[in-house]
Amino acid sequence: MSKQIQVSGLDAYYGAHKAIEDVSMTIEPRSITAFIGPSGCGKSTFLRTLNRMHEVIPGARVEGKVLLDGDDLYGASVEPVSVRRMIGMVFQRPNPFPTMSIYDNVAAGLRLNGRLPKSQLDGIVEESLKGANLWNEVKDRLTKPGAGLSGGQQQRLCIARAIAVKPQVLLMDEPCSALDPISTLAIEDLMAKLKDEFTIVIVTHNMQQAARVSDRTAFFNLAGQGQPGKVVEMDETSRMFTNPSQKATEDYITGRFG
Ligand SMILES: Nc1ncnc2c1ncn2[C@@H]1O[C@H](COP(=O)(O)OP(=O)(O)OP(=O)(O)O)[C@@H](O)[C@H]1O
Ligand SMILES: [Mg+2]
Numbered sequence: 001m002s003k004q005i006q007v008s009g010l011d012a013y014y015g016a017h018k019a020i021e022d023v024s025m026t027i028e029p030r031s032i033t034a035f036i037g038p039s040g041c042g043k044s045t046f047l048r049t050l051n052r053m054h055e056v057i058p059g060a061r062v063e064g065k066v067l068l069d070g071d072d073l074y075g076a077s078v079e080p081v082s083v084r085r086m087i088g089m090v091f092q093r094p095n096p097f098p099t100m101s102i103y104d105n106v107a108a109g110l111r112l113n114g115r116l117p118k119s120q121l122d123g124i125v126e127e128s129l130k131g132a133n134l135w136n137e138v139k140d141r142l143t144k145p146g147a148g149l150s151g152g153q154q155q156r157l158c159i160a161r162a163i164a165v166k167p168q169v170l171l172m173d174e175p176c177s178a179l180d181p182i183s184t185l186a187i188e189d190l191m192a193k194l195k196d197e198f199t200i201v202i203v204t205h206n207m208q209q210a211a212r213v214s215d216r217t218a219f220f221n222l223a224g225q226g227q228p229g230k231v232v233e234m235d236e237t238s239r240m241f242t243n244p245s246q247k248a249t250e251d252y253i254t255g256r257f258g
Helices: 043-049 080-086 102-112 116-133 152-162 181-194 207-213 237-242 247-253
Strands: 005-014 017-027 031-038 060-068 087-090 171-172 199-203 214-224 231-236
Touching: 017 043, 017 102, 017 181, 017 214, 031 043, 031 152, 031 207, 043 171, 043 199, 043 231, 080 087, 087 152, 102 116, 116 152, 152 171, 152 181, 171 231, 181 199, 181 207, 199 207, 207 237, 214 237, 214 247, 231 247
Parallel strands: 017 231, 031 199, 031 214, 087 171, 171 199
Antiparallel strands: 005 017, 005 060, 214 231
């Protein structure tokens, strides 16, 4: 089930340092939203505020509102752990549990949620690996360690692990930056397929990738050294890449940045 995220007036801090300021945006369900912008402008920080991973860092805090289909993710009665289950995350470096088998990697999150009968677990593992376009490559070696897969396969394994718990949103922070072009295309194909079911947010430094895969794009930028990052503009990707309304966006997209 895919859900909408509505962010308003969001600031994120590391101690006294304000890393992002006054971010407001709507992230639509059943679509891919890309975050682009120069290094250090707060894309990863903002992504982590969307599933309450930011506050895990000592001294880090968030102000403002994040609503998931209208429900306040920072409400007093909300458990951060349940937010992270609803809003899954895939990181830059594939990080499967290295000594765990392929099967157990996918089952890991499900087991945290309680015991399931083996037949049901088998079904979800297969469905998740199929969903991540990995099943055919691993179905004969499910008991082998996850670390034995190629980088691209490991990243798809991490995606299978993330979707196994049926999140509503999938956050991906530069999921292809450690991958070769063929694995990158495999992940892009996969994202196009997953957006039927999940709300997807991807951070990428690759402009072609943002243009290829995303429906909407947000451009983040820093007003200056030591200043917090902000969203300069956000729109349909096709318009952002052909006719941005801000000069800073155009400069960044066309590589004339800095
Ligand atoms: N754990 C942390 N502790 C303190 N400051 C941090 C931490 N993580 C990030 N920052 C700071 O917050 C700001 C935003 O960093 P962030 O990693 O969100 O940027 P980014 O846009 O994802 O950059 P990149 O494109 O290089 O990944 C930077 O000034 C960074 O130094
Ligand atoms: Mg980052």
